[in-house]
Amino acid sequence: MASARVAAGMSIDEVSARTRIRATLIRQIEQDDFSGVGGAVYARGHIRGIARALDIAPEPLVAAYDASHERVPAPSLAPTSSFDPLRHGDGRRGGRRWGTAMVVSAAVLCLLALIAFLIPGSSRHDPSTPASATAAPGASVAPTAPSGGAPSATAPPTQVNLRLEAVSAQSWLEVSDDSNHVVLRQILAPGDAKTLTAKALRVKMGNAGAMDLSCNGHKLGTMGEPGQVVTVLVALGDSGDCTVDGASAPAGQRD
Numbered sequence: 341m342a343s344a345r346v347a348a349g350m351s352i353d354e355v356s357a358r359t360r361i362r363a364t365l366i367r368q369i370e371q372d373d374f375s376g377v378g379g380a381v382y383a384r385g386h387i388r389g390i391a392r393a394l395d396i397a398p399e400p401l402v403a404a405y406d407a408s409h410e411r412v413p414a415p416s417l418a419p420t421s422s423f424d425p426l427r428h429g430d431g432r433r434g435g436r437r438w439g440t441a442m443v444v445s446a447a448v449l450c451l452l453a454l455i456a457f458l459i460p461g462s463s464r465h466d467p468s469t470p471a472s473a474t475a476a477p478g479a480s481v482a483p484t485a486p487s488g489g490a491p492s493a494t495a496p497p498t499q500v501n502l503r504l505e506a507v508s509a510q511s512w513l514e515v516s517d518d519s520n521h522v523v524l525r526q527i528l529a530p531g532d533a534k535t536l537t538a539k540a541l542r543v544k545m546g547n548a549g550a551m552d553l554s555c556n557g558h559k560l561g562t563m564g565e566p567g568q569v570v571t572v573l574v575a576l577g578d579s580g581d582c583t584v585d586g587a588s589a590p591a592g593q594r595d
Contacts, residue, residue, distance in 0.1 A: 341387075341401060342370040344394045349512055349525050359389040366390060374409065381452060383409075385459040496580035502541050503554040505533035509566065511547035518575075540575035555582035 345355060352370075356363040368376055369386060377383045384402050391398035504513060506528035515524040517538040524534060530550075545551050548564025555574055560582070564570035572586040 341390060341394070344396050345370070347527055348394050349514075349527055350394065355390060355393050358393040359386075361386055361389060372408070374405075380409065381456050382459060385456070497556050497576065499537050499539055500541055500574050500576060500582060501535065501537050501556050502543070502574050503533060503535045504528070504543065505552045505554075506530050506550055507552045509547055509550040511545055511550045513546070513551075514544040516542045540573065542571065542573050544571040545569065553584075555584075558582060560584060 345352070352363045352366050355366055365376055365386070368374070369390065374383045377386055383405060387401050387405055388398040391401055508530060510527060510529045512527045513524060513534070514522060515536060517523050518540040523536060523538070526534070528534065543553075545563065546569055547566060548568045548570035549562055549566030552562060553560040553574070563572050563584070570586065572584050575583055577583040
């Protein structure tokens with residue numbers, strides 16, 4: 341889980357802010373220390389919440405937790421075979437004790453089910469929102485593939501629709517919108533692509549020569565040399581075309 345967080349370019353405090361789980365508790369969970377989570381039900385809920393914040397599947401992590409931590413056995417509701425009320429003078433009192441134990445066990449099971457339903461990060465939360473590419477109110481993450489429907493009437497674009505693709509090597513990215521909200525912070529592997537929409541987008545790339553940019557369907561190309569850290573501002577010009585400020589690559593590479 342710690343390696344997945346590092347690969348996502350997130351700190352423990354950032355994961356804590358997204359999941360509302362204490363940073364110290366997240367650090368303990370990454371070290372496979374579940375002594376402070378309050379039990380197996382809370383542990384599974386926290387694992388699911390952290391996995392969604394890192395945009396990874398929670399099921400393998402929950403299965404690994406269950407395999408390495410012994411589950412608490414369900415309380416037995418049946419009396420032992422040695423109990424015989426006909427051979428003991430206190431049979432009635434023994435029967436009442438078993439009845440009380442059954443009621444208490446049922447109440448405990450109902451309480452555990454209620455806790456599992458109410459704790460943060462449970463499976464009833466909507467899993468469709470990707471955690472590693474959380475969009476601020478001023479921007480939205482759009483699908484990379486264009487719609488197959490009929491094109492609408494031609495109109496000047498009012499926003500920047502920016503596609504970022506790692507073509508030759510991996511690169512870390514940090515993208516902010518026109519309100520200076522971070523809308524994407526992620527490491528892209530070769531072949532990975534992200535598309536974002538806003539009035540303007542500021543893109544910081546850790547390996548500019550490996551990234552290929554397109555804006556509103558027009559290819560911009562690479563913004564720098566391999567291994568170079570470059571920050572560019574992509575916005576709309578007066579004519580409605582995309583403009584790029586801050587790129588260090590020659591203009592011929594951005595046709």
